[in-house]
Amino acid sequence: MGDYSSYNFYWYVPSFELVAPQAAAPAAGSPFRYSYVVSGHDDDGDPVITATIMITARTVMTEARRNQIINYDSEVPLDPDKGLPVKFEQVRAQLVIPYREAATGAAASGTVTAAPATTGRDIYTFVFTVSGNLARAAYGSLSRPGYQQVPPRLLMNFSFNALEYGDHDYLAQKFATDTLYSSVRLLSDPLLAVPGNSDDPGTVDAWDGEGGAAPDGSMVYSPVSVTQSQSLDVVIPCADFGNLYIDATDPAHENAIGCQDTMALGKIPDKLYTPLEALATDDYQVFTALGRPSVYLVLPRRYRVGRAAPGHPGVPDWSPLIMWIQMFDATQDIALPCRLQANLQPDIGHAELTAVKTALADLTAHPTLLLPTSFASGVTGFGVTGWNNPTSSPINATRVGDTIQIGTAMSYADAVVFNELLGIAAPEGHLVGNATFTLSDNSALGPVELYLDVTRLAGPWPDGPVLATSSGAAVTLENHAESEVTVTRLFGNLPDGSSQLVADGLDITLPSGGSADIAVNAPPGAQLAARYTLADATPAVVAQAHVYVEDLHTSIIVNNDAHMDKAGIASVVIHARLDGDDQPHTFTITPETQVFHCDLVQPLGRTSKADSSLLHLQATVHRAGQPDTETGDYLADLHKGVLYQLSDVLATP
Incomplete structure (x- = not known):
């Protein structure tokens, strides 16, 4: 290899480290994921789960390796930033899952082999499939520190091609008759290519005797395959990364499970x-x-x-x-x-x-x-x-x-x-x-x-009568309650969804209708909320409203409990009329409407045999801006109440 003539060029064996997920980051694109599906049920009727576990590792130059390179005994000092990691020819991974034998309580473990790793530069992604109680044991030990005496381990075996320095005939004989032991230099030192001092990059003038002396003194670098292994502990706490543990039984509605009883996976929780x-x-x-x-x-x-x-x-x-x-x-x-x-x-x-x-x-x-x-x-x-x-x-x-x-x-x-x-x-x-x-x-x-x-x-609800607004280095407090308040704390809801205590130990009294400015530096973009005590008032x-009936007034209330957004409903047009009326009163309810009040009027002097205590409600449902369906005639007795649920009207055939 031409690089042998350069005294400051070398390769090193990198180490593996886990790629840890980021706290509060979404599950999509995460380097770790535990998901399971209910694949069937055993003869006792309990669910059998099959779990897919994705673990990501990357190759790095550790600080110990860096120091080893800096301190390497070489004629020319080696620069740790100029070396290249060797290229791994094969990387195989196994996940060692600890558990206890049910009968004896003895420590045991199950080993699962990963599918061929997918790679991207120095990144290796391993996917394991495990079923039954071993899948539950994996969830427990991966998600809870200390769940077993030892954590799960990611065991990686990897190989790479190197060059052995030795006598040509001796190495040829070793290749033909026995397993070639890799050079001590290759295993204990970071250097996999050592600079030579000959015009021929495949020979050197002198050799330190490793591998035995050759009759003709001819020394060469001969190719060998080196295999090494490394083990990493794997614990991703569910308390911090609960969204990465997923029930994927229904792929259209995956559900993050967080921290659960391991034996309850796949079962409907007894309590919410x-x-x-x-x-x-x-x-x-x-x-x-x-x-x-x-x-x-x-x-x-x-x-x-x-x-x-x-x-x-x-x-x-x-x-x-x-x-x-x-x-x-x-x-x-x-x-x-x-x-x-x-x-x-x-x-x-x-x-x-x-x-x-x-x-x-x-x-x-x-x-x-x-x-x-x-x-x-x-x-x-x-x-x-x-x-x-x-x-x-x-x-x-x-x-x-x-x-x-x-x-x-x-x-x-x-x-x-x-x-x-x-x-x-x-x-x-x-x-x-x-x-x-x-x-x-x-x-x-x-x-x-x-x-x-x-x-x-x-x-x-939910703002309360005491408002807090920030302007630079000051916060303005306003009291709209009917009595005096004493503000004791300020909290802030931040744009990223988190919250924090902004000010504590306050003792600011505001009369009803009063306001005050206080010197507080609120986080940028924070929505402030004041904690206060309310004095007796x-x-x-x-x-009081007095209704003198010249015409007959009937007030009704329609509560929007239909969750229209989730049903894809853009609006609902309600036609309300009292029994015997020909012309209904029409109003529209949108997903933003929580409660609608409607006043129906009948002339006092009208002649009708209709029952004025009966109310008729009929709805037209609009989706995507167009009328979609119409309901039947919902009939209500006003003597029994004036509050009606939109879902009842929509359910009328």
């Missing part, structure tokens, strides 16, 4: 959530989703009458979302003329949710937080008991988005008693309901207290 007691406070509980990494459910301990967000239709900004509607009709005696409507909101806000994200930072960089009212929470049922209502009127509760809508109707006499209770705290538990959320695993979350009084309000005034 388990509580994180360390994160529980007086205001909320936190649950981690089993089988869904980085997903957590926050359960508020209370819902209270909410405040109106700025721009809420029909009510002043920041006012309580509760109202009496009194009906006066000179033509007939209405048995229950007083109707109360209220919107209850979680008694937490952005600051509490950001505090949860910050507390979860050690578990996951970008947690997904759900409420029990969220679409993906797994809640299938909702019920309210209690209330301790001194009147005989039932109180109805319905989930509307992330809030709970309350409604009840009663006589004048009962309304007087009820209204008095709204303005006082409830030490006796009056007008406090207990809500329970039922999950698809048949477990329940709760009870959650529902407060109908107006001595303390919540919301607007005079009970809010419950608004």
